[in-house]
Structures are given as C-alpha cells and as structure tokens.
Amino acid sequence: MSVLQDLRKFVRQHRACGVLTIHLEPPSETAYRIEIGCRACNAALSRTVDPAAAAWDLMHTDLLLAAN
Numbered sequence: 001m002s003v004l005q006d007l008r009k010f011v012r013q014h015r016a017c018g019v020l021t022i023h024l025e026p027p028s029e030t031a032y033r034i035e036i037g038c039r040a041c042n043a044a045l046s047r048t049v050d051p052a053a054a055a056w057d058l059m060h061t062d063l064l065l066a067a068n
C-alpha cells in the first residue's frame with residue numbers, strides 16, 4: 001500500500017469520529033511530513049510524502065474535506 005493510500009485510508013476510517021488533527025510540515029527539499037491524528041481514538045499516522053507525487057493535490061483536497 002502506498003503512502004498516499006495509507007493517509008487516505010486513515011481519513012476514511014476516522015472521518016466519522018469528528019475531530020481529526022492534521023499537521024503538515026513545510027516541504028523540505030525532498031519531502032512533505034504529514035501527521036494525522038484522531039482525538040476520538042487516540043490514533044495517529046505519520047508519513048513522509050514525495051512532493052513530486054502526482055496525487056498530492058488530490059490527497060490534500062481530501063484532507064481539507066476531512067477537517068471540515
């Protein structure tokens with residue numbers, strides 16, 4: 001499973017919990033650091049994403065929707 005799929009799976013699994021925390025580290029030369037947490041489950045997922053990943057924009061949109 002890819003990093004992006006991991007992140008999106010986490011969002012789907014916890015979207016109904018109500019409160020997702022999302023932290024995006026500013027992009028370094030090599031990668032974004034993304035951390036997602038669910039306060040309801042006390043679960044967290046942390047991944048590094050290649051900023052050149054073609055799916056970045058799509059995933060970012062999903063995360064913003066999950067935060068609303």
Ligand SMILES: [Zn+2]
Pocket residue numbers: 013014017038039040041042043
């Ligand atoms: Zn949850």
